[in-house]
Amino acid sequence: MPDYSLAELVKRDIVLANRIMSRENVIDDFGHISLRNPENPNRYFLSRSRSPEIVTLDDIMEFTLEGEPIDQRGRPMYSERPIHGCLFMARPDVNAVAHFHARSVLPFTVADEPLKPLFHMAAVIGETVPVWDSQPEFGDTNMLIDTMPMGHSLAKALGKNRTALIRGHGAIAVGENLRNLVMTSVYLKENAELVLQARSLGKPLTYLTPGEVQKTGTMLRTPIATDRAWDYYVARAGFRGM
Amino acid sequence: MPDYSLAELVKRDIVLANRIMSRENVIDDFGHISLRNPENPNRYFLSRSRSPEIVTLDDIMEFTLEGEPIDQRGRPMYSERPIHGCLFMARPDVNAVAHFHARSVLPFTVADEPLKPLFHMAAVIGETVPVWDSQPEFGDTNMLIDTMPMGHSLAKALGKNRTALIRGHGAIAVGENLRNLVMTSVYLKENAELVLQARSLGKPLTYLTPGEVQKTGTMLRTPIATDRAWDYYVARAGFRGM
Amino acid sequence: MPDYSLAELVKRDIVLANRIMSRENVIDDFGHISLRNPENPNRYFLSRSRSPEIVTLDDIMEFTLEGEPIDQRGRPMYSERPIHGCLFMARPDVNAVAHFHARSVLPFTVADEPLKPLFHMAAVIGETVPVWDSQPEFGDTNMLIDTMPMGHSLAKALGKNRTALIRGHGAIAVGENLRNLVMTSVYLKENAELVLQARSLGKPLTYLTPGEVQKTGTMLRTPIATDRAWDYYVARAGFRGM
Amino acid sequence: MPDYSLAELVKRDIVLANRIMSRENVIDDFGHISLRNPENPNRYFLSRSRSPEIVTLDDIMEFTLEGEPIDQRGRPMYSERPIHGCLFMARPDVNAVAHFHARSVLPFTVADEPLKPLFHMAAVIGETVPVWDSQPEFGDTNMLIDTMPMGHSLAKALGKNRTALIRGHGAIAVGENLRNLVMTSVYLKENAELVLQARSLGKPLTYLTPGEVQKTGTMLRTPIATDRAWDYYVARAGFRGM
Numbered sequence: 001m002p003d004y005s006l007a008e009l010v011k012r013d014i015v016l017a018n019r020i021m022s023r024e025n026v027i028d029d030f031g032h033i034s035l036r037n038p039e040n041p042n043r044y045f046l047s048r049s050r051s052p053e054i055v056t057l058d059d060i061m062e063f064t065l066e067g068e069p070i071d072q073r074g075r076p077m078y079s080e081r082p083i084h085g086c087l088f089m090a091r092p093d094v095n096a097v098a099h100f101h102a103r104s105v106l107p108f109t110v111a112d113e114p115l116k117p118l119f120h121m122a123a124v125i126g127e128t129v130p131v132w133d134s135q136p137e138f139g140d141t142n143m144l145i146d147t148m149p150m151g152h153s154l155a156k157a158l159g160k161n162r163t164a165l166i167r168g169h170g171a172i173a174v175g176e177n178l179r180n181l182v183m184t185s186v187y188l189k190e191n192a193e194l195v196l197q198a199r200s201l202g203k204p205l206t207y208l209t210p211g212e213v214q215k216t217g218t219m220l221r222t223p224i225a226t227d228r229a230w231d232y233y234v235a236r237a238g239f240r241g242m
Numbered sequence: 243m244p245d246y247s248l249a250e251l252v253k254r255d256i257v258l259a260n261r262i263m264s265r266e267n268v269i270d271d272f273g274h275i276s277l278r279n280p281e282n283p284n285r286y287f288l289s290r291s292r293s294p295e296i297v298t299l300d301d302i303m304e305f306t307l308e309g310e311p312i313d314q315r316g317r318p319m320y321s322e323r324p325i326h327g328c329l330f331m332a333r334p335d336v337n338a339v340a341h342f343h344a345r346s347v348l349p350f351t352v353a354d355e356p357l358k359p360l361f362h363m364a365a366v367i368g369e370t371v372p373v374w375d376s377q378p379e380f381g382d383t384n385m386l387i388d389t390m391p392m393g394h395s396l397a398k399a400l401g402k403n404r405t406a407l408i409r410g411h412g413a414i415a416v417g418e419n420l421r422n423l424v425m426t427s428v429y430l431k432e433n434a435e436l437v438l439q440a441r442s443l444g445k446p447l448t449y450l451t452p453g454e455v456q457k458t459g460t461m462l463r464t465p466i467a468t469d470r471a472w473d474y475y476v477a478r479a480g481f482r483g484m
Numbered sequence: 485m486p487d488y489s490l491a492e493l494v495k496r497d498i499v500l501a502n503r504i505m506s507r508e509n510v511i512d513d514f515g516h517i518s519l520r521n522p523e524n525p526n527r528y529f530l531s532r533s534r535s536p537e538i539v540t541l542d543d544i545m546e547f548t549l550e551g552e553p554i555d556q557r558g559r560p561m562y563s564e565r566p567i568h569g570c571l572f573m574a575r576p577d578v579n580a581v582a583h584f585h586a587r588s589v590l591p592f593t594v595a596d597e598p599l600k601p602l603f604h605m606a607a608v609i610g611e612t613v614p615v616w617d618s619q620p621e622f623g624d625t626n627m628l629i630d631t632m633p634m635g636h637s638l639a640k641a642l643g644k645n646r647t648a649l650i651r652g653h654g655a656i657a658v659g660e661n662l663r664n665l666v667m668t669s670v671y672l673k674e675n676a677e678l679v680l681q682a683r684s685l686g687k688p689l690t691y692l693t694p695g696e697v698q699k700t701g702t703m704l705r706t707p708i709a710t711d712r713a714w715d716y717y718v719a720r721a722g723f724r725g726m
Numbered sequence: 727m728p729d730y731s732l733a734e735l736v737k738r739d740i741v742l743a744n745r746i747m748s749r750e751n752v753i754d755d756f757g758h759i760s761l762r763n764p765e766n767p768n769r770y771f772l773s774r775s776r777s778p779e780i781v782t783l784d785d786i787m788e789f790t791l792e793g794e795p796i797d798q799r800g801r802p803m804y805s806e807r808p809i810h811g812c813l814f815m816a817r818p819d820v821n822a823v824a825h826f827h828a829r830s831v832l833p834f835t836v837a838d839e840p841l842k843p844l845f846h847m848a849a850v851i852g853e854t855v856p857v858w859d860s861q862p863e864f865g866d867t868n869m870l871i872d873t874m875p876m877g878h879s880l881a882k883a884l885g886k887n888r889t890a891l892i893r894g895h896g897a898i899a900v901g902e903n904l905r906n907l908v909m910t911s912v913y914l915k916e917n918a919e920l921v922l923q924a925r926s927l928g929k930p931l932t933y934l935t936p937g938e939v940q941k942t943g944t945m946l947r948t949p950i951a952t953d954r955a956w957d958y959y960v961a962r963a964g965f966r967g968m
Contacts, residue, residue, distance in 0.1 A: 602832070602836055602894065603827065603832050603835075603836075603894050603895060603896075604868075604869035604870075604894055604895045605756070605827065607869070674829070677829065678829055678832055678833070681829070681830070681832075681833050681922055682832065682833035682836060682837055684833075684922060684925065684926050685833055685837045685839045685922070685925055687837040687838050687839060688837070688838070689836050689837055690836045690837075690893065690894065691836070691894075692869075692894055693861075693866055695865075695866030696866050696867065696868075696869060696894070699866060699867060699868040699869075700867075700868045700869045702868070703868040703870065708775065708802060709756075712755060712756065712775060712776065712777055713755045713756075713777075715776070715777060715780060716754070716755035716777035716779050716780065717755070719777070719779055719780045720779065724780065
């Protein structure tokens with residue numbers, strides 16, 4: 001009999017999310033997506049070390065929040081697991097985490113220019129997008145967030161927000177579920193592209209008001225809106241109808 | 243016997259227009275296209291709530307101008323139907339309406355930079371592209387145009403023009419028929435991209451004169467020009483020969 | 485027996501060139517490519533009025549330099565035929581002509597910024613790229629070059645050069661043969677993109693010297709270079725091995 | 727029996743690298759990739775003169791470091807072979823060389839703007855990217871590096887670095903092996919795109935520190951990181967699983 005367990009379905013959704021984030025150019029060769037185990041909040045699922053573009057069902061592994069594999073079977077692991085574990089520890093409301101290097105967000109990590117929602121769809125990224133820098137606390141590093149102290153520091157910088165930037169490196173996003181995580185990640189990238197384009201006009205920009213961000217974000221996180229975006233992403237990633 | 247009714251043919255063209263607008267990156271996961279019922283000017287056709295990328299024949303529903311479905315059959319509906327109904331009420335000359343969030347037009351909704359035709363093909367967008375803002379009249383909202391008063395306000399801002407922008411949100415376009423609606427929408431996006439690029443040179447730009455806009459727009463709305471563009475869009479969307 | 489005439493082979497190459505120019509985003513829904521009849525210098529081949537993306541063998545028609553069809557058979561014709569006829573009249577050295585609206589060249593038609601070769605491959609566009617404007621001589625028009633006087637005026641502006649820009653409209657390119665015409669057209673577009681990007685740094689740019697343009701252009705028009713580019717374009721357009 | 731020699735496997739990897747560099751838009755119609763013969767350090771492999779997009783196994787030829795073919799069999803050769811031979815002579819640590827015209831690096835060859843690693847993945851390009859100009863030493867040329875003196879001059883400019891730019895022409899990259907060569911080339915292009923985008927904000931940029939470049943570059947050249955990128959590139963180029 002086929003495997004119809006919850007874990008199996010969860011793994012399938014993680015594979016889908018990996019393919020979607022690749023297709024939408026949010027994630028490239030490096031970057032990863034995790035989902036908290038719905039049956040055990042102290043564990044999460046994450047692919048073995050492999051590009052999201054080619055992640056398959058057998059690659060999805062289970063980890064403790066400390067990043068220990070439950071059943072490694074020789075599979076290599078992402079060294080940046082602390083990002084996921086530390087965010088799940090700090091944020092009980094969060095069930096899904098993504099880390100990526102989408103090019104358009106990078107300028108906002110290395111220039112003194114805030115990234116804020118400029119159009120309604122971007123309300124999902126939240127009013128504030130903090131920037132975390134590894135230098136002040138950790139000095140010259142290989143730029144990976146590969147220790148628990150670095151993970152905790154990043155989680156602290158994120159605070160109660162939905163997205164954060166990492167200087168000279170990339171971004172993280174969190175979500176209550178995999179679908180709004182994907183939507184948040186895509187629109188973080190889209191909003192960054194938009195701000196870069198709009199700024200090229202050299203004129204003051206009218207950002208969404210805090211009230212608009214709050215009301216629009218709440219609306220976009222309803223299932224009808226999130227599912228419409230998900231179905232669209234799924235079709236574009238070649239899995240039409242899933 | 244197959245359904246060879248006018249309504250059936252009309253629905254097929256709406257599906258085509260949805261796919262084309264997706265393929266040309268005018269419409270993304272959100273956005274929609276309507277067509278006035280050629281047999282009843284007080285009704286219009288519009289897809290159920292679904293991304294244009296995946297709209298199919300069974301998704302096309304009929305509505306009154308007030309946005310009431312004729313035969314809902316449980317299908318979810320776009321909440322921004324007032325855009326379509328109010329524009330059809332205000333503009334008897336208009337038979338097709340599109341609403342979209344093409345990225346390149348967004349900077350012109352949040353910066354004090356007018357969007358005007360900069361090259362001949364863009365004459366189809368018209369000499370003036372007004373910007374509508376929900377704030378002055380409606381304050382902080384979820385940014386959707388989902389009430390009839392908002393729809394009427396937008397229709398008033400559009401006036402007699404062919405296109406209008408919506409602050410921090412997107413754009414609308416109208417047409418006498420589906421084919422020139424699509425062409426107008428595509429070239430609104432293309433012209434915005436062009437102005438952004440040209441402005442990056444930091445020099446004064448020579449826009450089309452009002453006379454050139456009028457003469458070129460009239461020429462481009464002749465069937466020979468509109469159909470050439472339509473055949474091109476159809477082929478690119480994968481429906482070669484339709 | 486199949487048609488192995490020269491005219492047949494010539495028509496096949498014109499279809500290929502149409503597809504290539506579409507694939508490389510030089511030509512869009514409007515725009516066209518002509519080739520002088522190698523057996524009769526007073527005639528040229530050009531597609532019926534149709535987007536280059538979908539041009540097929542049966543669409544290729546023959547015209548006199550005045551733009552009269554030899555065998556129309558009811559096929560609609562491009563109204564801008566004067567571009568082709570007038571350039572063939574003015575330039576006996578030219579056997580192929582292209583007209584297109586590649587977006588990246590348009591800023592250089594509406595801003596006071598010269599378009600000159602900035603990298604070696606762009607040497608094929610020539611040292612000077614004049615800009616022709618319809619306004620001084622013809623006033624407000626529908627922007628099409630659809631009369632012989634307009635065609636002659638454009639030919640005069642082109643002079644002995646290989647490429648020219650048309651204000652608020654697009655560009656033309658000429659070549660001794662179809663292959664170097666395509667290469668010239670592609671690199672006119674590529675060079676324009678490059679200048680736009682380089683200019684965004686806000687610093688003085690080092691263009692090729694006249695001597696470099698001359699020497700590099702001559703080298704790139706040798707068959708070994710032109711054919712390497714052609715084989716690449718053909719493969720990308722889906723006709724690998726032709 | 728099939729050819730399972732080392733030379734055969736090496737040739738297959740060179741074909742893969744050619745396809746990858748095309749797919750990733752690092753190399754276009756012109757440009758080439760070489761690999762030192764692992765069994766004879768005084769020879770290297772390189773395709774016959776052909777666009778990387780369409781290079782096949784039979785195109786891979788062997789050359790002496792002076793650029794003489796071992797077994798030409800009438801195949802045309804790239805005239806810029808001196809780039810490869812001179813770099814292999816000057817750098818015994820280098821086993822793979824690429825030359826390309828990726829558009830995003832070109833602005834940094836013609837404007838007084840240094841190209842330095844702005845994000846962690848770009849650490850692979852090295853702290854310093856020198857610019858070589860053919861003018862001071864060779865005057866007006868056809869811009870090709872097609873003589874041994876030019877190749878030696880370029881090698882001298884490269885020094886101990888991993889990448890170098892060529893004024894008005896393109897770039898070179900070197901690697902200990904084909905996989906890190908490809909990764910270095912891709913991220914040279916990516917970093918240039920990023921700097922161009924970030925600079926458009928008109929604010930000071932925070933580049934990686936020399937310590938970060940050294941530590942991150944070392945980490946990214948470990949097999950686990952290089953192979954993850956390689957598997958990703960291979961899948962995107964259509965050779966999933968090789």
